[in-house]
Amino acid sequence: MSISMKDRVVYISGGSCMMARGTATAFLEEGASVVLGDLRQDLLDEAKADLVQKGFLSEKISTTQMNLTDLATVKTTFDDAEKAFGKVDILVNIAGVIIGYYKLDDMREEDWDLTFNVNVKGLMEMSREFVKRLKARNAGGSIVNVASNAAKVCFADMADYNASKAAVMNLTQSMALEWAPYGINVNAVCPGAVDTAMLRKCMEESIRLYGGDMEEMRKTWGPPQLGRLIQPYEVGRVIRFLASEDAVIIRGQAISVDAGNTRF
Template identity: 40%
Template sequence: MAELTRYGRLTPMPVPELPVFAVHAGRSFVVTGASTGIGRATAELLAAEGARVVITELPHALPAAQEVADRLGGTAAGVHVVPMDLADPASIPEGVARSVGLLGRVDGWVNNAAIVRIRSAFDHTPADWQAQFDVNVFGTFEATRLIGEHLAGAGGGSVVNVASDSGKKGHPDMVAYNATKAAVINLTRSLAEEWAPLGISVNCVCPGGVDTPMLDQVADTFAGFTGGDRDDIFASMANEQLGRHVAPVEVARVISFLLSGAASAVRGQAINVDGGVLAS
């Protein structure tokens, strides 16, 4: 029997530089938590593809969100910033209403905003659970419910939720976050079936190991736990098949597809964007 040879990746696989087409010309989208990471990459891509975009952010992050909007041409290019705090029940209807008011009609909504708290399961408190569920599940659902009413009245549209590989496999010291992302996956499936007669498509993406400030936060926290080197910990979360972390734009490209008419038969799915780590 021939000896099995494994070929390790010697150099990281480059992030493909792809042409950008105006596939969303004349369309309007809202991306929550879009001043950094996957949200920012998504807003940038959608704008480049011809869409008008509202970026929502927490009040303290509005300057960073405005910088993103300004780089994309600002209000003259149809890119707006709206404050919205998913942990504040009063902020959500205000943010949704303002977004709709600025865009006139919303064709799609991207639920990207989320928080994570890193602690062992033994140390996770009720307050940790509450804080993460308030934002990642309850706030996300309320925003989705409100925009769903708008989409139903406008004849349909798309919702894309940013879940996580954490919602499928779970990660140590992130028990509540894992649970919130599992809830987002099930929420996606439930709404996709319930809202299909209204012309609303609902899907989610499940990123893993993406080079974002949240992953930086995870690496910093684990370094504090273990006394290990923060950079080494961050590097260890790179994807084996890619030889690097997943790039935010690679997740954004899948989100853009799910918002498009090309994905009309893709419904209720939790699509892995993790470099091949999970099989389903």
């Protein structure tokens, strides 16, 4: 299957992380230009160099420093993207945080707030800014939000993260409903265990609290149906499909991308 993305400009938040690199790869290989937005310029430079090393043209990749908890940068980051490529057609909201593992009784207010400020409010403000700009140029577009299977099945000791991803799933429905009249399609993906820095941090935290072994976890945390961890590019390909014209009849959905481990 080939989904042409020629002339499309894709903004990817959390742009330096592995999930973003896999997603950028999926879009770049179909001819899109990508803008990677994230907290640290050095890591954005590294992500860009990584993609260039894979053979993609440097001119097709732009980077912009931003912080989802500093709402002024939500505007400037789209200004940067437009300066680079003139427009943005597709927004992929990947940036997210998981602070750690703790019981509800022990959860600190600042951890709850940061989780929701990044995962929910930041994602919503990025989407609103993007849509404002699409409306201004009378253009349609698409948004893909990265939620998690944690939105559907609750994982132990991460109530803030679970709830934030459930909020993303629900917000995706509101966005799809309200922005459909403007030709803007919105969907979400709910990945299982993807081989990234965040997953590694979760494994380390799990070992610290409950014991266990990293090698064993790498073998068993992936969907049993797959028998391994999910790779970022595999999620990226589904994101690319949902952002494409071919997915115009899929709206407001939260698609599980965990090899059938979550059966809804």
